[in-house]
Amino acid sequence: MAALVATPRRAGSPRGIRDGEAVTGWIFTLPVLLILGVFMLVPVLMALWVSFSDWSGRGSPLSSDVGFVGLDNYAAVTTDGGLAERDFGVALRNNAWYVLLVVPLQTALSLFLAVLVNRAVLRGRGVFRTAFYFPSVTSSVAITVLWLFLFSTSGVVNAVLARLGITGPNWFNDPSGVLHNLLGALGVQSGPDALTQHGLLGVTWWDWLAGPSVAMSAFVIMAVFTTSGTFMLLFIAGLQNLGPDVDEAAMMDGANGWQRFWRITLPQLRPTLFTVLTLGLIGTWQVFDQIYTGTQGGPGKTTLTPAYLSYQSAFLSQEWGRGAAIAFILFVIIVLMTILQRWILRERR
């Protein structure tokens, strides 16, 4: 805006008191630009190159004996029909279910918690806020280890379930899909041929519909538990930015608390909701550390995720191009999901 105001007074004159500003600005931003360039942009570009190359992990990927192989690495995980494709299909299946469950659950829970601790009448709000936020500050590795203990066959969770007369599952060792188990309880043991004979990425439709495995479900609960605190903070900030006037006006019009939340508060929280959903989508599609410390993809590959598969292909199988290709496909998925979600949450007039 400063430029617009200044223009009429100094029309035609290129020199002035603000001349040095641009250069100064560049100098001030230079450190950040350099750091971002060296540690983010260049590695990302190099990884992109690796995903199109036959680099084998020895020496620089930019040396002359590394060849360009076009889309071969992408084809290996999407169209080749081999083990690599099936692994990628399984990883996508697992992660899709994870996202589908975690994102809505954590958003709803964090909004609920935020509304609770935002109420002026609540005593000891600080204590509750700290308590709810605490899991978010703890390292995910520590929480994973805790979870492995809690959900072991003879662990606390199963002990509590046993008190209630329920025989708990063998959590982190149970590869069976939750939906398949539900159908099994209803007497459906195998799917119709239409689903079992056809599929996508080497995984049959019936297996796509297996639902998260029991082991993955434990991770879903863990993700909701750990991230709700962080998002609760975002919602609290959003709630405190809302003026009381609209709410009071609605109250005068005779709207009850429930109506005011859905019709007044929630629509005003749209920007915060967008942030929470976007961060949630990105975080859940990239789930890695829980898998790396917890299950390494097991049992029965049902906790394998694209991020972990990418690591496994590159570092353990020396298929660096394939690992990078998986990472970029994941990137495209995240971008598409974010755009889709932005479109759904757009302002309707």
Place this chain on the structure above:
Amino acid sequence: MTRHISRRLAGTGALLVAGALTLTACGGSGFEEPADAAGETTELTSSDDALTVLIASSGDAETDAVTDAVADWSADSGVTADVQVAGDLPQQLSQGFAASTPPDLFYLSPDAISGYAENGSLQPYGDLLANKDDFYPSLVENFTVDDTFYCAPKDFSTLALVINTQLWEDAGLTDADTPTTWEELATVAETLTTDDRAGLALSAEYQRLGVFMAEAGGGLVVDGEPVADSEGSVEGLEYAQTHLEDGTFAYAADLGAGWAGEAFGKELAAMAVEGNWITGALTNDFPDLEYTVAELPAGPAGPGTLQFTNCWGMAADSPNQQAALDLVEHLTSAEQQLAFSEAFGPMPSIQSAAPDWTSANPDLVAFLDGAEYAQFPPTLAGATDVVTDFNSQLESLETGDPQEILGTVQSNLEAIAE
């Protein structure tokens, strides 16, 4: 305003791209290495450079033992050598190879050897070893890729049948009942099974169940040929499946234990199929437990077990391979391997150390006896993924179809064996 911004953005972009290009250009010329043909160089490099040895340690005992042994060698040879313990060995190795500054010597597992051999990261030196003929032939075969003996096996372990002495006697069994055939194993497992205890504990993986495949004359890859869907392999898995179904065998996870050793220690199972490492774990966690170790009972095609080993990998980019070779010969000498064995468990990889090891460990001889007929997990590039996939299917073996499972394993193996 908008024009300003777009010009600025363009400027920023240009700067970043220029920066990136400069940096990548540096990277290209700076790290470029002359390409040498993988697996064919026999000329070792020699210099005054210090050596770096990267190990993945099971604990302080192993770290100290290796550090001491390397320090002894340094004192004799005058070459400085530094032992580093890796937190995540495959990752640290990969970083070293990518940056062309790998450790000179490192622990290398057989499933990683093909990948590294293929991209030329490894210096094959097996044929240059003075004690080459002393290694067990099956171990040499384990580290041979395309007819090149790559690296010296540092030690090894095999699987055997571990039996809880107290529970064995309580069930009225004597030494004469020690099973030597599948039928006898089934019988004693049934005798030892109670409501809250399984007869035999196993981990749900090829690395344990593979013994039954071997005993029936099958396996995954034998003499370089995929034989996963052979009659023997199927028969072996069917045997395991039958007894998982009748409850006399059980997966450790289903017993609520992390591995079969834990199930055995907690007396959730009276027997276990495990390797040498179980002795250390039992001494640490269950010091009062008495047990005996027997050879695995023979199947229809004779005795069978699996061996597990690591070698001392040497980097192709190491500037002082001559000294590294000398260090390996020191570390694989009988005296040194017996010291390692005493410190942290595994068996010496050379035959000349066998008599001394046997007299030091008379109760564990069954492990060493397995060396004669042991198979090993496939070492083809990509085999790790195939075995992982196989293991994921073995978790539900009880309800699965062995023929079908092994069929997919076979086609996966054929795809990488080409």
